[in-house]
Amino acid sequence: MSLELVQEFAQQLPFRLREDVVGYARSVQAAVPDIFREAGITLDQRLAGQLVFVAGIKKLYAICSGTFWILDNSLHSLQHTQTYEVKIGSMRISRESREYEQLRDLLNDLDNTLAEQRLGEIVHVSSYTETLHWLRDGH
Amino acid sequence: MDINVVQKALGDFTRKHRAAFSVIGERQSQLLELGAIVGVELHYRSNGYRSTVRSPQGAGTFVVKTSTRGHPSKYSSIVFEKDGAQIEAHMNLLVRSAQDDGIYCVDVGIVRPGVVPEKVNRKVKWSCIPNKSLLSLVEAKRLTIYPMLLAQFVGIVHEIKPRFLRNPIPKGFGRTLQLPPTLIALGPFSGNSKVIVDAYKARGITIWIAENFDVRLAAHRKGTARSPLYWDSAARSDTPLADNETESAFALQ
Numbered sequence: 001m002s003l004e005l006v007q008e009f010a011q012q013l014p015f016r017l018r019e020d021v022v023g024y025a026r027s028v029q030a031a032v033p034d035i036f037r038e039a040g041i042t043l044d045q046r047l048a049g050q051l052v053f054v055a056g057i058k059k060l061y062a063i064c065s066g067t068f069w070i071l072d073n074s075l076h077s078l079q080h081t082q083t084y085e086v087k088i089g090s091m092r093i094s095r096e097s098r099e100y101e102q103l104r105d106l107l108n109d110l111d112n113t114l115a116e117q118r119l120g121e122i123v124h125v126s127s128y129t130e131t132l133h134w135l136r137d138g139h
Numbered sequence: 140m141d142i143n144v145v146q147k148a149l150g151d152f153t154r155k156h157r158a159a160f161s162v163i164g165e166r167q168s169q170l171l172e173l174g175a176i177v178g179v180e181l182h183y184r185s186n187g188y189r190s191t192v193r194s195p196q197g198a199g200t201f202v203v204k205t206s207t208r209g210h211p212s213k214y215s216s217i218v219f220e221k222d223g224a225q226i227e228a229h230m231n232l233l234v235r236s237a238q239d240d241g242i243y244c245v246d247v248g249i250v251r252p253g254v255v256p257e258k259v260n261r262k263v264k265w266s267c268i269p270n271k272s273l274l275s276l277v278e279a280k281r282l283t284i285y286p287m288l289l290a291q292f293v294g295i296v297h298e299i300k301p302r303f304l305r306n307p308i309p310k311g312f313g314r315t316l317q318l319p320p321t322l323i324a325l326g327p328f329s330g331n332s333k334v335i336v337d338a339y340k341a342r343g344i345t346i347w348i349a350e351n352f353d354v355r356l357a358a359h360r361k362g363t364a365r366s367p368l369y370w371d372s373a374a375r376s377d378t379p380l381a382d383n384e385t386e387s388a389f390a391l392q
Contacts, residue, residue: 005142009149012157012298014164053142057149066281066325066353067163070174073356077177077203079215088203090170091162102159113152117145135140 002049003029006056021059028055029130037130041136050135054122057114061123064110068103145270166279169205173232174356175279175323176247179228180217181359181365186315188219204230206243207244211255225252226274233267236298242267243299247277249318258352275312276300283326289335292322296346298334314369321347321368
């Protein structure tokens with residue numbers, strides 16, 4: 001059920017990103033019994049569904065965050081060589097470019113959306129056993 | 140957590156940012172390769188090298204080479220200099236195999252100076268650099284580190300720079316020296332991949348694995364890591380900017 005919900009929110013994404021998000025959630029779904037065992041929690045379908053759903057969110061966040069920070073850090077690091085713009089194919093990206101602003105706004109908006117849903121913390125939790133405990137404790 | 144409410148909020152979010160996701164979909168791999176050459180630049184600079192970007196479009200713009208096609212002189216490269224000695228880093232560089240006449244394309248090639256032409260010579264078709272001119276290489280993957288990815292990378296090094304796979308260990312490569320062949324990945328170690336990597340040293344294998352690269356780059360920027368390709372002990376516990384799952388084998392792609 002929750003994999004379907006991941007598919008629904010990922011529907012608007014370009015094909016490859018959609019496959020990344022859904023595929024990642026699916027791989028977590030396959031590992032659900034192991035994660036419950038490692039966490040010492042009895043398997044529960046409702047919790048398992050939430051875990052798979054959160055996995056999709058974590059992957060979406062990793063894509064948005066990873067892409068923006070690699071770009072931002074690259075632009076920052078190249079500054080000392082008096083380089084302020086990168087040209088990738090026909091696209092020119094600098095801190096003033098539309099693409100940079102789009103990626104920055106995307107990450108800011110995702111941070112805000114997750115904070116409103118009280119999920120801002122969970123995307124930074126580094127293990128799925130911890131995530132499972134967090135969900136079980138009623139977040 | 141009300142899953143249906145969250146699902147709707149995320150659906151609205153992905154609809155609203157369709158243009159930004161389109162940029163990511165088109166350019167994510169190329170941005171990672173850009174991040175890789177920037178990581179190389181930061182590594183050498185942290186080890187006392189002076190770096191200069193050489194760009195066909197003049198100062199200010201770094202032209203990313205996004206594929207095997209195209210003459211290398213039409214793209215940016217980085218020149219490093221220390222104590223009078225120079226080396227260069229080039230993106231998507233074609234290099235002759237160490238084993239046969241095959242040609243491979245490495246994401247970042249670290250080479251001796253002057254081996255990559257700075258101009259197109261219409262009389263001579265440039266195909267690749269000689270194997271001996273390649274000092275080291277970097278491959279970048281938007282994947283978690285899993286055992287078969289490690290096997291693939293060892294295979295790449297075997298075909299291109301096999302001396303890094305046996306004793307005696309090549310001199311002058313390491314954390315504070317030149318970069319050995321390095322695999323950069325956005326994801327963490329998964330499954331038993333860390334066990335495999337930990338055994339490399341005893342096997343005489345001198346390759347480096349830089350997992351969680353986006354987190355490393357951020358740690359370097361915060362000043363908690365000297366080189367973004369090597370963890371300093373203080374940087375390891377840094378807050379991740381992306382998924383840094385470590386306990387189960389979940390591929391990021």
